Amino acid sequence: MSDQISQIRRDTLVVPPLALAMLLFAGLSVLGVLLRPAMPIDETRYLTVAWEMRLSGDWLVPHLNGLPYSHKPPLLFWLINLIWLVTGPSEIAARLVAPAFGLASIWATARLARRLVPDAPEIGGHAALVLSGMLGFSFFAGLTMFDAMQVLATVLGVTALTGVATRGRAAWLGWGAALALGALAKGPVILIHLLPVALTTPLWAGIGWRQASKGLALGLLTGLGIVLLWLGPALIAGGSEYRTAVLWTQSAGRMVDSFAHQKPIWFFLAMAPLLIWPWGWSLASWRAARLPGPLAVWTFATFAIFSLISGKQAHYLLPMLPAVAIAFAPALALPRLPLGVAALVPMALALLLGAIILGFGPKEWGVAAQPLAPALLATALALTAALLVWRGGPLAALASSAIILSLSVLFLGRMTEIYDAGSLGHRLAVHDAAGVGLVGGNYAGEFNYAGRLRNPVKLFDAPEAGLAWLAECPARILVMPTARAPQEPAPSDIITFRSQTYGLWLSPDQDQQNNEACK
Known part of the structure; x- marks a missing residue:
């Protein structure tokens, strides 16, 4: 009996599972923002769009480098600017906006799990832990x-649909509001996540097809009505090209023969094991998995539809992961293996490395350890992750956090210099008023927010055109990949960004009087 009591005490979490899951994700998100720069090209691009919204005051039509940006709706940019009303244009504050939705998603997933499996009150916390610990x-x-x-938006929409038999119209209105949230966040792709679940409510929610069709129409009209509050004025203000892009190119253009991110049909099948690591790598987790309510439709329909669409990115499946987390949640009740003495190895490695860096040991050790510190610490964290996965149970939720933290730690060294747009952005900011030029056709706004530029970057396809523009006025600067640059004139400086070498050319000294090009 005493052994059983000891085992129970060892396996009992001091912190409730839901709170632990939220603390785990919140801590990891904050550390990630502090340890690594905004990643090009996605994070830097979206920060730039938010920055230009702040500069222009135009909250209807987002802009990127001075041109209308039709690729995404404005909700994220609105929220960042609302935060900036309080904090100013803080990068840390801006980069915490999206993770706040991840934190809310963990809570919403726990709530949905309890609603789907009401006879197992622990299922909510377990689902939250599984989701927060999913790579x-x-x-x-x-x-x-x-x-x-x-x-x-997806979790809230599915949660609303679980109440269509008892709450009727109110549940469908909630589903429509969730559609609007998803559409304002990323566009009509939210329909792929929520429409199949809604269409099959007669199969799992206990309502008739007639009732489902009426509710579906009500929900769609509700979502469309909310979105039109923004979309209607934006289409008028944005002009014909913006209207065409929003209404056609950015949705239909990605479905067949996508203009971006084309991948083979098996791409998501290959990515799934990484997305659901570590839970999907355990046979015990698969044996314990259950698919109550709409989970089967939610997972399989989402996976199948996205596999058939031409444009694919691994993160497109993220709204499906709460369903997988609820399915795998029963696995946390399985027996766990003891950590044993092996757990001391990565812990000892991390402690030893930290002691050396802090000066405990010969001075030569510290000098030698400094450049190796990020890689060694990342290795220690990765070994810890492997041990936590082997251990299983709630502690396995820490494994993905250890892996992500190790990746963030790697950016403390040379990787930060390569991927941080801030260093080059600050160099360009000095020349913002006179003009900043860039040779190359793939610019995605990496430097506008990083340098807090108030004017668009002038883009050139050919080096000759960029150098001619540079010579027209003093105080200008031109950025050009050295591989495309002519032998003369030589750049004034060389900088590396995203593993590519760029040269910086400055305008020659000249008299600005009567120079029409500078006005």
Whole structure:
């Protein structure tokens, strides 16, 4: 009996599972923002769009480098600017907006799990732990992107649909509001996540097809009505090209023969094991998995539809992961293996490395350890993650956090210099008023927010055109990949960004009087 009591005490979590899951994700998100720069090209692009919204005061039509940005709706940019009304244009504050939706998604997933399995009150906390410890969620939901917002919209929409038999019209109105949230966050792609679940409510929610069709129409009209409050004025203000892009190119253009992110039909099948690591790598988790209510439709329909669509990115499946988390939640009740003495190895490695860096040991050790510190610490965290997965149970939820933290730690060294747009952005900011030029056709606003530029970057396809523009006025600067640059004139400086070498050319000294090009 005493052994059983000891085992219970060892396996009992001091912190409730839901609170632990939220603390785990919140801590990881904050550390990620502090340890690594905004990642090009996605995070830097979205920060730039928010920055230009702040500069222009135009909250209807987002802009990127001075041109209308039709790729995404404005909700994330609105929220960042609302935060900036309090904090000013803080990068840390802006980069915490999207992870806040990830945190809310964990709570909403626990709530949905309890509603789907009411006879197992522990299922909510377990589902939250599984979701927060899932590699795909812990990585992508912490980035300044739109997917965490889509996750929350999807979970709220499915939660609303679980009440269609008892709450009727109110439940369908809630589903429509969730559609609007997802559409304002990322566009009509929210229909892929929520429409199949709604269409099959007669199969799992206990209502008739007639009632379902009426409710579906009500929900769609509700969602469309909310979205039109923004979309209607934006289409008028944005002009014909913006209207065409929003209404056609950015949706239909990605479905067949996508203009971006084309991948083979098996792409998501190959990515799924990484997205659901570590839970999907355990046979015991699969044996314990259950698919109550709409989970089967939610997972399989989402996976199948996205596999058939031409444009694919791993994070597109993020709104499906709460369903997987609820399905795998019963696995947390399985027996766990003891950590044993092996757990001391990565812990001892991390402690030893920290002691050396802090000066405990010969001075030569500290000098040698400094450049190796990020890689060694990341290795220690990765070994810890492997041990936590082997251990199983609630502690396995820490494994993905250890992996993501190790990746963030790697950015403390040379990787930060390569991927941080801030260093080059600050160099360009000095020349903002006179003009900043860039040779290359793939610019995605990496430097506008990083340098707090108030004017668009002038883009050139050919080096000759850029150099001619540079020579027209003093105080201008031109950025050009050295691989495309002519031998003369030589750049004034060389800088590396995203593993590519760029040269910086400055305008020659000249008299600005009567120079029409500078006005």
